Amino acid sequence: xxxxxxxxxxxxxxxxxxxxxxxxxxxxxxxxxxxxxxxxxxxxxxxxxxxxxxxxxxxxxxxxxxxxxxxxxxxxxxxxxxxxxxxxxxxxxxxxxxxxxxxxxxxxxxxxxxxxxxxxxxxxxxxxxxxxxxxxxxxxxxxxxxxxxxxxxxxxxxxxxxxxxxxxxxxxxxxxxxxxxxxxxxxxxxxxxxxxxxxxxxxxxxxxxxxxxxxxxxxxxxxxxxxxxxxxxxxxxxxxxxxxxxxxxxxxxxxxxxxxxxxxxxxxxxxxxxxxxxxxxxxxxxxxxxxxxxxxxxxxxxxxxxxxxxxxxxxxxxxxxxxxxxxxxxxxxxxxxxxxxxxxxxxxxxxxxxxxxxxxxxxxxxxxxxxxxxxxxxxxxxxxxxxxxxxxxxxxxxxxxxxxxxxxxxxxxxxxxxxxxxxxxxxxxxxxx
Amino acid sequence: xxxxxxxxxxxxxxxxxxxxxxxxxxxxxxxxxxxxxxxxxxxxxxxxxxxxxxxxxxxxxxxxxxxxxxxxxxxxxxxxxxxxxxxxxxxxxxxxxxxxxxxxxxxxxxxxxxxxxxxxxxxxxxxxxxxxxxxxxxxxxxxxxxxxxxxxxxxxxxxxxxxxxxxxxxxxxxxxxxxxxxxxxxxxxxxxxxxxxxxxxxxxxxxxxxxxxxxxxxxxxxxxxxxxxxxxxxxxxxxxxxxxxxxxxxxxxxxxxxxxxxxxxxxxxxxxxxxxxxxxxxxxxxxxxxxxxxxxxxxx
Numbered sequence: 001x002x003x004x005x006x007x008x009x010x011x012x013x014x015x016x017x018x019x020x021x022x023x024x025x026x027x028x029x030x031x032x033x034x035x036x037x038x039x040x041x042x043x044x045x046x047x048x049x050x051x052x053x054x055x056x057x058x059x060x061x062x063x064x065x066x067x068x069x070x071x072x073x074x075x076x077x078x079x080x081x082x083x084x085x086x087x088x089x090x091x092x093x094x095x096x097x098x099x100x101x102x103x104x105x106x107x108x109x110x111x112x113x114x115x116x117x118x119x120x121x122x123x124x125x126x127x128x129x130x131x132x133x134x135x136x137x138x139x140x141x142x143x144x145x146x147x148x149x150x151x152x153x154x155x156x157x158x159x160x161x162x163x164x165x166x167x168x169x170x171x172x173x174x175x176x177x178x179x180x181x182x183x184x185x186x187x188x189x190x191x192x193x194x195x196x197x198x199x200x201x202x203x204x205x206x207x208x209x210x211x212x213x214x215x216x217x218x219x220x221x222x223x224x225x226x227x228x229x230x231x232x233x234x235x236x237x238x239x240x241x242x243x244x245x246x247x248x249x250x251x252x253x254x255x256x257x258x259x260x261x262x263x264x265x266x267x268x269x270x271x272x273x274x275x276x277x278x279x280x281x282x283x284x285x286x287x288x289x290x291x292x293x294x295x296x297x298x299x300x301x302x303x304x305x306x307x308x309x310x311x312x313x314x315x316x317x318x319x320x321x322x323x324x325x326x327x328x329x330x331x332x333x334x335x336x337x338x339x340x341x342x343x344x345x346x347x348x349x350x351x352x353x354x355x356x357x358x359x360x361x362x363x364x365x366x367x368x369x370x371x372x373x374x375x376x377x378x379x380x381x382x383x384x385x386x387x388x389x390x391x392x393x394x395x396x397x398x399x400x401x402x403x404x405x406x407x408x409x410x411x412x413x414x415x416x417x418x419x420x421x422x423x424x425x426x427x428x429x430x431x432x433x
Numbered sequence: 434x435x436x437x438x439x440x441x442x443x444x445x446x447x448x449x450x451x452x453x454x455x456x457x458x459x460x461x462x463x464x465x466x467x468x469x470x471x472x473x474x475x476x477x478x479x480x481x482x483x484x485x486x487x488x489x490x491x492x493x494x495x496x497x498x499x500x501x502x503x504x505x506x507x508x509x510x511x512x513x514x515x516x517x518x519x520x521x522x523x524x525x526x527x528x529x530x531x532x533x534x535x536x537x538x539x540x541x542x543x544x545x546x547x548x549x550x551x552x553x554x555x556x557x558x559x560x561x562x563x564x565x566x567x568x569x570x571x572x573x574x575x576x577x578x579x580x581x582x583x584x585x586x587x588x589x590x591x592x593x594x595x596x597x598x599x600x601x602x603x604x605x606x607x608x609x610x611x612x613x614x615x616x617x618x619x620x621x622x623x624x625x626x627x628x629x630x631x632x633x634x635x636x637x638x639x640x641x642x643x644x645x646x647x648x649x650x651x652x653x654x655x656x657x658x659x660x661x662x663x664x665x666x667x668x669x670x671x672x673x674x675x676x677x678x679x680x681x682x683x684x685x686x687x688x689x690x691x692x693x694x695x696x697x698x699x700x701x702x703x704x705x706x707x708x709x710x711x712x713x714x715x716x717x718x719x720x721x722x723x724x725x726x727x728x729x730x731x732x733x
Contacts, residue, residue, distance in 0.1 A: 203591065204677050204678075204680070254591050262569075262570065425503065
């Protein structure tokens, strides 16, 4: 009898605690806020874009509307935001979406094409678009209509360890505006002297070929079709990456987490080339403070290269209950307030593509970790030089197939065969045959 | 009215039976069969999930998968895991069950718990543990290098052959104990007197195992076979968490590829194509289960 009472009790406790788990985030449903002065928003990174949104909310509250509240519905990862949008749109029920969503730039083109009913175009919003980097706006502008307000900046930086370069007898100036051949030469010297790779990318989804091509002004797509085997620039770049991987100049960890945690933070690299959002990862290794500096990308023919990778914007959903407030909020904060951007930079390390922001004091301060270089102003300046290349809904697929081809070539496949396969696979996915 | 009153006892019973059956039948029809029909309709469609339209030709999704190299790789991988892993695992499980069924064994409960414990770990967590064990700077590499077996750290998960082997090892570790429990239960239903009789007749351990244990365990063996085949064909967590299908999609499984087509790989989702592949898996599972049942059926 005692046993039975005990088991009933235990089962009861368990059921109760499970129910409590379930009930805990009832508010997380994400429906648009009902209050006149409240906006809800999806964001995902508590160390990066959430502080930026908080900075914007504080700015707006202090200077415009003191009753304003921004309710940030934190998601675990950027993929969760995308899944939420996809599932809501698939069901045709947008009521679970918040007023605003933040997501990565590459998605919006496809989202607008696939789910036009999910978005509210910005129309006559009070923003001077000329103040933003043209390349950034190119993503969120569809048929001349603006859909998103840029938040962070994806400008590619090349960060190098100056101490390791010096050991091999080079300086960062040798790498600024150099050719890729020169880069390979320096990479070999650095590898021989220090055993560290000058370049690094994760083998399961790599950004590197895309960035290198953008620096040349070339895309993986041409007139909406895959542009791979006939794309000489791409073929050259792929061959070069394969060669560097064989030389030990290019380190290829298995996954993204290996890339950030083991390669970069595990101090296995002498250089990192990625969107500037990678900088906080580099800065986590405190022992290397003062040894890093940043510059632009190498190019095939020489000269400084600029590219952009990643970065996100804020979009208004069709479920937004107060479009005027949302537009006013976006226009005042991310659309024109250097205060917002200064605080976003201080609290979350978010760098903008808003050119006037690059002129403020906060942006022009030297950063100790990067040997006193005013990297933020430098990045905003670099961002203005990024060339526009053809974008596609199938950006990530193209990137994955090219990445797969590179791994196969390193493992012995023929270059053109592997690239042909990537092109076939991509055409196949796009329904081109 | 009159007719109702005349209902026979048998009729009443049958009516009562229907009344009891109806709620469950309606529920299963709405919750299971209707989605299946909808899924089949969806597998004939294409386009983004908000704007699905009929395929032209109608079975395009089905013909398409046979020229999709990644899908064919995933089918090959899944069958490789199936053919190598399931027999090893089931043989190990039956041997362990036999060992632990020994009446004179001490600490039986402890050993049984040890073997069963892996099944209590979540799929994702054990995959991540294996991932870190076999990482380039992981424990296994450290041991092998220190013992002098390897010269320098080897990237186990970065090579397609070794990555596949690791997935198989992980699967065996995770699922052997689970199957062992079924065998143990089956063994407990075999009267000990049968073994005693065999012993008196002079049968050795080998003979007893093959002539008594295996035939009497037959129903259990068939059940574990079907469950393992079914489970392996739907393999997902290990592929996603251990290798993420890599390197270069060489370890991807069918379910993982289906997932990639619905939610993964950026924003390109093609639910129609993914559903068509699900039906392919469904048909394979059905065929294999059917063969298994036929082979295992001893009734004539």
